[in-house]
Amino acid sequence: MEDYFSYTAKLFDPAAVNEKTEILKGIRVLDFSHVIFGPTATRLLAQYGAEVIKLELPYHGDLWRPATYWGKYWKHSNPLWHFVTQNKYFLGLDLKKPEAKEIIYRLAETADVVAENFAAGTAEAWGVGYTQISEINPKIIYLSCSTYGQYGPLRFYPGWDLLAQAASGVLSLTGYPDTDKYYKLPDYLGDYIPGNMGAMAILMALYFRKKTGKGQYIDLAQSEALMRLLWHFTFFNLTGKEIGRTGNSDPTMVPASIFKTRDGKFVALACATEKQFAGLCSAMNREDLLKEKVYTDPFERLKPANAAALTKIAGDWLKSLDVEEITGLANDKGFPAAEVLDDYQICHDPWRRQRGSVILFNDEMYKELVMAGPSAQLSKTPARTKWLARPIGYHNRFVLKKFLDLSEEEISVLEKKRIVGTFDDRPGLKPPIYYNLDEDPIFHYGREGKK
Amino acid sequence: MSNKPEKEQVYARYVASGKTVQHLASWGKRLAEVMNPEGKPEVLDDILVLDASYANFSGIIAASFFAEFGAEVIKVEPPDGDPCRRMTPFGENVKGVGIPFLIEGRNKKYITLDLKNSEKDRKDFARLAEKAAVVIETFGAGEMDSWGIGYRQLSQKNPGMIYIAITPYGQYTEKARQFAHFPDSDITSQAGSGLPAQVGDPINSPEPYNWPLKAGMWAGWYISGLHAALGGSFALIHRQNTGEGQMVDIATMDAYSCMVGFPPTIGYTWETARPRIGVLDFILYPYGCWRCKDGLVVIAAPRDHDFRALLKILGLWKLEDDWRFTPDRIPDVVENAMILYKAIEEKTVLYTADELVNKALRYSAKAARSKWRGGGVPIVMKVNTPPMTLDNRQFAIRKIFQEVEDGTLGKFLINTGFVKMSESPPRVKWVSCDIGKDNNDMRKRYLQE
Numbered sequence: 001m002e003d004y005f006s007y008t009a010k011l012f013d014p015a016a017v018n019e020k021t022e023i024l025k026g027i028r029v030l031d032f033s034h035v036i037f038g039p040t041a042t043r044l045l046a047q048y049g050a051e052v053i054k055l056e057l058p059y060h061g062d063l064w065r066p067a068t069y070w071g072k073y074w075k076h077s078n079p080l081w082h083f084v085t086q087n088k089y090f091l092g093l094d095l096k097k098p099e100a101k102e103i104i105y106r107l108a109e110t111a112d113v114v115a116e117n118f119a120a121g122t123a124e125a126w127g128v129g130y131t132q133i134s135e136i137n138p139k140i141i142y143l144s145c146s147t148y149g150q151y152g153p154l155r156f157y158p159g160w161d162l163l164a165q166a167a168s169g170v171l172s173l174t175g176y177p178d179t180d181k182y183y184k185l186p187d188y189l190g191d192y193i194p195g196n197m198g199a200m201a202i203l204m205a206l207y208f209r210k211k212t213g214k215g216q217y218i219d220l221a222q223s224e225a226l227m228r229l230l231w232h233f234t235f236f237n238l239t240g241k242e243i244g245r246t247g248n249s250d251p252t253m254v255p256a257s258i259f260k261t262r263d264g265k266f267v268a269l270a271c272a273t274e275k276q277f278a279g280l281c282s283a284m285n286r287e288d289l290l291k292e293k294v295y296t297d298p299f300e301r302l303k304p305a306n307a308a309a310l311t312k313i314a315g316d317w318l319k320s321l322d323v324e325e326i327t328g329l330a331n332d333k334g335f336p337a338a339e340v341l342d343d344y345q346i347c348h349d350p351w352r353r354q355r356g357s358v359i360l361f362n363d364e365m366y367k368e369l370v371m372a373g374p375s376a377q378l379s380k381t382p383a384r385t386k387w388l389a390r391p392i393g394y395h396n397r398f399v400l401k402k403f404l405d406l407s408e409e410e411i412s413v414l415e416k417k418r419i420v421g422t423f424d425d426r427p428g429l430k431p432p433i434y435y436n437l438d439e440d441p442i443f444h445y446g447r448e449g450k451k
Numbered sequence: 452m453s454n455k456p457e458k459e460q461v462y463a464r465y466v467a468s469g470k471t472v473q474h475l476a477s478w479g480k481r482l483a484e485v486m487n488p489e490g491k492p493e494v495l496d497d498i499l500v501l502d503a504s505y506a507n508f509s510g511i512i513a514a515s516f517f518a519e520f521g522a523e524v525i526k527v528e529p530p531d532g533d534p535c536r537r538m539t540p541f542g543e544n545v546k547g548v549g550i551p552f553l554i555e556g557r558n559k560k561y562i563t564l565d566l567k568n569s570e571k572d573r574k575d576f577a578r579l580a581e582k583a584a585v586v587i588e589t590f591g592a593g594e595m596d597s598w599g600i601g602y603r604q605l606s607q608k609n610p611g612m613i614y615i616a617i618t619p620y621g622q623y624t625e626k627a628r629q630f631a632h633f634p635d636s637d638i639t640s641q642a643g644s645g646l647p648a649q650v651g652d653p654i655n656s657p658e659p660y661n662w663p664l665k666a667g668m669w670a671g672w673y674i675s676g677l678h679a680a681l682g683g684s685f686a687l688i689h690r691q692n693t694g695e696g697q698m699v700d701i702a703t704m705d706a707y708s709c710m711v712g713f714p715p716t717i718g719y720t721w722e723t724a725r726p727r728i729g730v731l732d733f734i735l736y737p738y739g740c741w742r743c744k745d746g747l748v749v750i751a752a753p754r755d756h757d758f759r760a761l762l763k764i765l766g767l768w769k770l771e772d773d774w775r776f777t778p779d780r781i782p783d784v785v786e787n788a789m790i791l792y793k794a795i796e797e798k799t800v801l802y803t804a805d806e807l808v809n810k811a812l813r814y815s816a817k818a819a820r821s822k823w824r825g826g827g828v829p830i831v832m833k834v835n836t837p838p839m840t841l842d843n844r845q846f847a848i849r850k851i852f853q854e855v856e857d858g859t860l861g862k863f864l865i866n867t868g869f870v871k872m873s874e875s876p877p878r879v880k881w882v883s884c885d886i887g888k889d890n891n892d893m894r895k896r897y898l899q900e
Contacts, residue, residue: 004593007603008623011698023689048685067753069717069725069733070783079720083712121466121475131478149871151482154845156461158815158828162738166749167845169837171740173667174650176660181730182740182747182834185666186649187711196677196710201870203684204520208494208875210691216874219486224851228869229673231551232837233852235540237864238550242836243540248647248665250638251540252551258638258647258665266663268642273506273534276634302542331629336619336636338643338704340663343725346645346708347718351626357705358715370719375709376682377621380697381689 011379014356022049023381027206028403029113030104031055031088032095032128035064036161036188037222038117038145039084040195041202045113046087047374047383053107053399054085058092058421059429061392066428075366075432082388083371091400092393092421095126099419104128106404108136113202117145120155130217139215141205143198149221161190161222168226169233175245182245194225196375254307255280255314258340263322266340269314269330274298279333284317363388365435391431393422397445408447462815462828483848486871493521494875498584498687499897500524502559503566503576506534507589507635508669509617509703511555512676513683514587518558519867519877522585525893526556527576529565532886545860548884551669554865556884562894563887566590566598573600575898580605580612582897584690585683589617591632602698612696613686615679619643621702635703640671644707645714652729653785661727674706731788736780737761739792740834741799747834748804750795756827760818764810764829765798804833857883 027050031042039054039062046052056062062085068078093100108114114133116123123129123144130142144150147159148167157163165171165184174183184190201218209215227233232243243251250256256270271277281289289295294306301307318326323339330337341349347370352358359373366388374383400406400420414420423429437443459476461467466475500522504510511526511533518524526533539549548556564572577600580586586605588595595601595616602614619635620627641647647663654661682699690696708714717725725733732738735753752761758780762768770776775787782788799807811831818826835843841852841864849871856862860882867879894900 004596004601005623005628008592008627008698008700012623012700021689023685023692044681063754067734071781072721074720079716080713083716119463119466121461121471122463124475124478125465125468125471129478131474148845149849151479151486152845152848153459155479156459156463156466157812157832158462158830159832160735160738160751160753160830162749162751163830163832166740166832166834167840167843169835169840170668171749171834172747172836174664175667176664179660180742181652181660183650183664183730184732184739184749185670186646187713189670189707189711192711193674193677196681197870200516200677200681200684201872203681203688204494204875204877205872207684207687207691208492211494211497212492212874214874216872217482217485218873219482219871221849221871224846224849225869227840227846227851227866229670230668230837230866231540231554232668233841233866234554234863235543235550236838236841238545239543241543242838243667244836245667248659248662250636250665250669252538252549252669253636256636256638258642258663260659260662266642266647268636268638268647268665270636270638272538272634272636276506298537299539299542299544302539304541307541331633334632334634336634336639338619338639340642340647341645341714342648343645343714343718343721344723345718346714347716351620351624352705352708352715354624354626355621355702355705357702357709370715372709372712372715374682375678375701375705376685377700378682378686378697379700380695381685383685 012377017382017384021381024048024050027051027113028111029053029115030107030111032114032116032123033145034062034117036084036191037195038115040192041143041145041198042115043084043086044196044199045202047385048381052088053091054088055091055093055095056392058094058393058418059424061423061429066426073427076427076430077366077389077432078428079369082369085389087386089395089399090390090392092396094419095128097419099414099417101127103404105136108133108140111137111140113141113143115143119158120146120150134215139209139213141202141209141215141218143202143218143220145194145198145220145222147222149224150219161188164190164222164226167223169230170226173245176247177245190222190226193229194220194222197225249311254301255311257311259315259318261318261323261326262320265323267318267323267326267337268340269318269326269337271335276335279335280314283329283333286313359385361385365390365431391423392429393420394443396420396422397447398442401446460812460816462812462819464819467819485873486876488868488876488878492875495520495522498522499582500585500587501527501579501583502587503527504587504589504617507617508535508551508555508672509675509679509701510587510589511535512673513615513679514559515555515557516680517585519879523560524558525560525562527562527564528886529567530563530887548860552884553860553882556882557865557879558881559884560889560893561884561887562890573598576600577605579897581609583609583612585613585615587615587679589635592618592622592627593631606696610696611690611694613683613690613699614696615683615699615701617675617679617701617703619703622700637669637672638665640675640703640706641665643704644671646670646707649725649727651727653727671703671706674710675701675703678706678709728785731782731785731792733782736782736788737791737795741796743799743802743804743807745803748799748807749832749834751830754827756825757829760814760827761829764814765795767794767798770794807831808833853879855879855882857881859883859885
């Protein structure tokens with residue numbers, strides 16, 4: 001039989017991705033969402049071929065466009081925004097105007113999915129909530145994202161990722177027990193994780209609709225989505241005790257911690273099973289530990305005093321080794337160990353480039369950008385990046401002509417009334433300075449006389 | 452306490468009109484009924500999932516998501532049980548079952564097959580896989596293949612099968628070959644995918660507080676499990692459309708970087724790694740956690756008008772035109788951001804969490820009804836510990852915690868319903884997880900024994 005890794009290399013060949021099937025081709029998504037939480041759900045759909053029409057207020061646009069890391073722009077754009085908005089169609093439309101609503105209602109007739117993450121109740125108030133859209137299109141799948149949900153006494157409380165981390169209990173878990181510092185999960189993880197769950201809920205609803213013909217309403221609260229990731233509630237309920245902050249140690253296995261190495265780097269090391277623990281003891285030349293009852297029984301070994309003693313033994317040993325030696329020994333002896341990697345290392349890691357989980361994408365407008373690839377590699381229907389973020393209203397003509405058959409004249413009228421519009425001359429909103437929009441065929445889609 | 456029904460307060464201008472408030476009140480009531488999962492159909496009630504994951508919770512978690520959406524999920528483990536049963540905080544367990552395994556045991560059947568050692572059991576597994584829509588495994592890359600039960604063998608008899616493999620470095624590339632048998636854990640998945648590098652105090656702080664710090668939860672394993680379930684869900688759509696299965700490859704060393712996308716793009720555009728900045732935030736400020744009189748609060752006032760509102764309610768208006776915090780409070784000068792952090796802390800410690808929350812809510816409610824549009828929404832919230840979350844009224848009304856009872860494990864609370872769906876919601880039905888408890892039933896049903 002063919003060698004397994006040459007077989008899988010063909011199965012997952014990154015060069016063949018663009019020839020493969022797009023699963024969600026023909027699925028149309030109206031995306032009213034902004035910042036990270038909702039846009040992450042629709043981004044995932046767009047990566048698998050859905051037509052995601054992203055709605056923005058003309059001349060202002062998404063709140064996250066200009067809010068960049070330490071105020072640094074990349075080619076007049078927020079570099080991190082490209083990941084969240086890839087493959088989307090950018091429509092600049094002032095939803096508060098009645099004519100704009102007519103356009104939305106017409107788009108809703110043929111849409112499959114609507115997503116929004118306004119403060120709870122806002123979409124309903126603007127006439128584009130589930131009660132209104134489902135009357136136009138009863139088979140619609142409608143995802144509402146919020147911090148606390150669409151019903152219950154806290155539903156109108158304002159919120160962001162941080163508030164969900166606080167409400168769910170997540171924020172109380174990271175840090176050292178002997179300090180008064182509590183670290184939040186970085187990089188708005190409290191938006192990204194629930195966003196992924198939102199995509200999953202939409203897929204389940206699409207699957208259900210195909211079987212039954214029924215659409216549905218999805219109410220996703222990011223605080224509840226985060227709570228799904230914690231065993232702490234059941235732990236408290238059963239033991240009456242709190243886990244609290246445990247610093248760099250994982251209380252569910254031992255040793256399992258982050259250690260400093262001889263070369264001044266950091267390594268995470270864990271022993272999740274008896275076999276892995278035996279492997280570590282052998283690597284440390286400490287097989288004697290395997291004869292002590294406090295270390296042979298897994299539940300006994302996890303008791304705080306025993307765990308602390310073992311963590312110290314492992315830490316002292318690791319101080320005498322370089323990180324490469326440790327991961328090599330881990331591979332030989334069969335226990336998990338990994339260097340703590342930073343942004344630069346992840347960006348330049350050859351394994352990730354070969355795998356396609358970090359990609360160098362070449363965009364028509366922005367040229368080269370390194371970004372994250374798909375989180376799951378699918379052999380027959382892979383996710384892909386087709387284009388990066390675009391200025392506000394970049395796809396106005398494309399969407400209105402192609403999907404709604406509007407004429408150039410009708411669009412001009414809408415533009416004059418400032419119902420449809422594009423961007424102000426501000427970083428984050430406009431195209432890169434070297435880019436000539438006048439010659440862009442998509443921006444001028446179907447327009448006579450323009451190149 | 453008055454007996455009058457509580458009037459719902461709103462904090463956003465667009466929902467503040469009388470007509471809208473009325474509409475939303477009845478819509479909210481209707482939703483509370485509509486979102487009750489009882490008696491609703493289950494979306495995946497027509498598929499079988501085999502979970503052969505071993506010593507790796509990401510596989511178990513992926514299987515749990517399918518089980519919550521109604522799939523028949525069979526957990527396959529050797530006769531002495533999956534080592535995951537013994538991974539539990541401080542060794543706390545219920546009759547030998549650790550707490551993470553207990554909560555992820557939801558809605559599953561349990562059978563014993565020794566795939567590592569028994570040729571006969573592998574044959575039984577292959578026969579089961581003929582009936583399966585999804586197979587999940589976490590053995591070494593190519594290990595199942597070498598046993599004759601990998602994707603390429605099983606898919607010959609069952610071309611509609613979705614085969615999800617989860618390992619640290621995936622199923623292809625030279626590195627995957629070199630580290631094919633590398634075991635997995637949560638903390639290595641976190642570290643290898645870039646999370647701890649972003650958490651912890653600045654480099655000039657005392658050790659070990661300036662070290663990279665892990666998230667205090669299984670961020671690596673839960674994200675990997677979610678990636679696997681999501682990848683599997685996309686594959687299920689394709690299977691529903693065409694009848695065709697495929698292989699889904701998850702590398703747990705991708706967990707964090709592929710979830711948020713920040714590390715590769717920052718590494719490229721900045722040509723360096725970010726420093727750790729303790730409790731500050733890189734983009735939004737103020738956006739973090741502060742001490743108060745009786746515990747902790749989080750404060751988010753990222754936009755300029757939110758910030759001004761915050762200064763007003765904390766009595767810090769004198770800082771409004773301080774050059775260090777205008778115009779945008781981008782915390783790229785960490786020292787200035789820390790000065791602001793301390794100035795806010797001097798005020799927050801004077802009040803209880805409830806007082807601060809109410810100050811902010813009162814302000815926002817008033818601003819929402821004001822004609823002046825520059826009011827801002829300063830947000831303050833109490834930091835919950837898990838027991839406080841358990842007591843929270845919102846989550847009680849939304850039935851996020853459910854009491855379950857099992858003959859072996861007894862009675863306890865479990866989290867459920869992470870998303871509310873009007874037609875085909877996820878749910879928890881049972882939690883029993885004795886080793887091999889469904890051997891007879893499942894063999895009868897799927898192997899005609």
